[in-house]
Amino acid sequence: MGSIISAENPIGIKAIDHLEFTCETLETPTKELFYTFGFSKTFENKELATELFSQGQVRFLLVASNNPEDHSYQYCKNHGEGVSKMSFLVENAEHAINEAIKRGAECVQPLKIEEDSTGTYKSAIVKGFGDVLNEFIERPMSWFRPGYTQVESDPKAKPLTSRVSRIDHLTNNVPKGEMKKWVKFYEDVYGFQVTRYFDIKGVKTGLQSEVVQLPNGAVIIPINEPEAEGGKSQIQEFLDLHKGAGVQHIALTCSDILSSVKDLRARGIKFLDIPHTYYEDIPKRDFTVTEDLGDLEDRQLLVDGDKEGYLIQNFTETYVGPLFFEFIQRKNHNGFGEGNFQALFDAIERDQMKRGYLES
Ligand SMILES: [Fe+2]
Structure with a gap:
């Protein structure tokens, strides 16, 4: 397959990978809302207090950070619950961050490469509109991130008849x-x-x-x-x-x-x-x-x-x-x-x- 990087798509964005929703606690009503919408929990990282909710290709990452250094923590303190990061799935994360900086974006996290038994993950972050961050991620599609465990079946899931x-x-x-x-x-x-x-x-x-x-x-x-x-x-x-x-x-x-x-x-x-x-x-x-x-x-x-x-x-x-x-x-x-x-x-x-x- 040829590259998608072109004059029309200079960063090489394939899709929205996920949206990060910052929240004060994982017991937030927002989680119940995602269940009511028909999402189910598919991945979690208990140490980071994050849970991924999925339906079709839609992924919402609930983050309840207690670390004052974390962007999601600061976003929640300054704005309340909401979308604190938009993550784009890209063809090549190294190209994406280099090109974005060349084109005027402000770098927040340079290219980070993580590897575990599930594959290689490359990510980088720039500042987006307002206080929202934009992330570029290149990852294997079968997993979410290193450090996450997959939730095989979520007993609370209530799928919609038509998702x-x-x-x-x-x-x-x-x-x-x-x-x-x-x-x-x-x-x-x-x-x-x-x-x-x-x-x-x-x-x-x-x-x-x-x-x-x-x-x-x-x-x-x-x-x-x-x-x-x-x-x-x-x-x-x-x-x-x-x-x-x-x-x-x-x-x-x-x-x-x-x-x-x-x-x-x-x-x-x-x-x-x-x-x-x-x-x-x-x-x-x-x-x-x-x-x-x-x-x-x-x-x-x-x-x-x-x-x-x-x-x-x-x-x-x-x-x-x-x-x-x-x-x-x-x-x-x-x-x-x-x-x-x-x-x-x-x-x-x-x-x-x-x-x-x-x-x-
Ligand atoms: Fe609309």
Whole structure:
């Protein structure tokens, strides 16, 4: 197989390897949340107080460090629970770190080579957006890391009938005026390309967003900034609660979202509630869905698309500090549900009129 390193992928990123979630203790409700989402514990390192949760290709590493020298410990102290490190699986870690530094990244951990009976592991770390670190890892796919033990079968696991397969995208919230800076970081250091730009205006608040990604879609990162500093937009609220930039939401790819969200709702996961009026409008929008509208409304799912295709999605309430999750199924559509902002706004207004709260 040829190398994936090219002008379009100068670092040689294959995928998101895992996301590190820092937490105060391993008895965190976040762990229960991962179980409720259908993840199971696959690896652990008791000495480091870390546990890896997996589902499909999605891996979340829960870290409860007690060591004040550790980045994850400091992140938790400064921001609370959340994503403290994004780890990229790369073709060649030595190339990745050298190239990233050459392209302007700040090195946090130079190339580290570890070996044990399971194989050779190479890793290196640079500074990412906010206080989030970016790691490059080159490793055998059958194991996670040296020092970890595999959990053969997790008695607490509750798999979904239709499991999630990968991270579709993960969204970075940054303070007003910093979106361009971080877009440039992802462009300069990783060779990501800007694929979309939104300027979403509600009645009172708004947000700006640019999407950067690897051209092959292996990593997609929308970056949001609030329309105004000190305003009341949802982005500013996140920044205030998280005390700075951070991962706002993680979108998980479903192959049968009707089934997955039905399971998740039955398990008590709270999603955005959608008024009935939203479903009345779907046939008037410029895409055609093959799902039964009654089934979509039963699961309270949102749809958005164009002539070519559509996506089905919904967002959970905030579950890890101000971080929330999105569940998404794409049907030949690469958007992010932009059309839903207006559609939801209109639907809620008409619902208010119906209830007599707003005058029609
Ligand atoms: Fe999203």
